[in-house]
Amino acid sequence: MYKDIENRLGVKIKNVKVLKSGWAGEIISLEFKDNAQKYVIKTYNSSKNGLENIKLEWTGLNLLYNANYPVPKPIMSNFINEKPYIVMEKIEGENLWDCYQIVSKEDKEQLLEKFTKVFFELHQLDISMVDKELIKNSTISFIEKEINEIKKLLEENKLEYFTQIIDWLQKEKVNIISKKLSIIHRDYHPWNVIVDNNEELYVIDLLWGIGDYRFDLAWTYTLIERSGFENFSKNMFKKYKELKNENINNFEYFKVFSTLRWLINVMISLKTGENLNETRNKEFENFVSPLIQNGIKSIQKITGIQITI
Known part of the structure; x- marks a missing residue:
């Protein structure tokens, strides 16, 4: 190499x-x-x-x-x-979360604003630069594609305890207000953003795709929330809403959707050991176990469905 x-x-x-x-x-x-x-x-x-x-x-x-x-x-x-x-x-700098921990209250506010603005701007990009045909797609087509992928993963990995949540998502999708699709990051969080020496932000670790911005926003919100930083999540959401200048409909639905997708990704890693040697597998399990429980509680709070793994 x-x-x-x-x-x-x-x-x-x-x-x-x-x-x-x-x-x-x-x-x-x-x-x-x-x-x-x-x-x-x-x-x-x-x-x-x-x-x-x-x-x-x-x-x-x-x-x-x-x-x-x-x-x-x-x-x-x-x-x-x-x-x-x-x-x-190489971007010389530190990840945004490390910076956020040590700056003043006023600088924290500015850093959070920048973090949210960069996220918002991603969702404003023209998806036709990827493929002009994508502008014909809708929220429902995105949801159906994701659900089909999830169903396939559940079947392949025998994760049948998530089936009730899929049924809930299928039932509730009739209430979803359709939005134009966006480029989404699929794993945007403060550890995937670098603050350089000039205090400019750079986004890394792209798992990108085309989808509903609410799924991406909910992924970020729930990931930070279940990590124990609920205030950061709430303030980020508030600032995003201000930038959007409109209500963000059906957000609870997308919180369930994105949390389920995250749970499935993690459970597959634990189940198959893919990309994990024996030491890292135990390390990963210890790190992720409380996050899994937080994710399960979050889904139960919204849907009323208890998942037992």
Whole structure:
């Protein structure tokens, strides 16, 4: 991998540093001889979805960068390497949550406003830059596509205890007010946003797609809420609503929808051990168990349905 990068960029690597070694892959910092520019390599582990995920992120990175959305500049990719990878510019800075913890109350407010504004602006981008045919799609087509994908995952992984929630989503979808679809991040949160040295924000770790912005907003809201930071979630939602300048309808429905999708993703990781070695699997289980319980409680509060795993 490193030799390939040197050959294609015409530079010699002088320093390699693993910034993050997670369950899905690695993030590695690169420095070069006689070149001040720093880059980041992102790899995905060799799972059945690894190649698909890294190709998706590379496509999204290029689309958003070319639309002047604040993401790192894409540099190169290699999808036929034994370990597929992408290379992007390194943004010097810290993740937004770490910054948020140490700044003053006034600066917290400004940081939260920036965080929400960048999220809102993603949903305002023209989806026809992905595919002009997408403008014909609707909220209902997005919901049906997601539900079909969820059903398939439930069947493949024998997660039948979520079936009642699917039935609830199917029943309640008749009450959903349709909205035009947006580009969505699918995992936007303060740990996926970098604040650079000039206090500008950059969005990373794209699991992007096309969908209803309320699903994306609910994903972010519930993820932060079940992590124990309910005030941050509520204030983010309030500021998003101000930017939108209208009521956000059916938000409880999308909270259930996004929480269910998250729960299924996590349960599959725990069940299959995909991308997890034995040590990381236990680590991951200890970290995620209380979050799972919080997710289950959140769904029960809205639907009245008790899930037993």
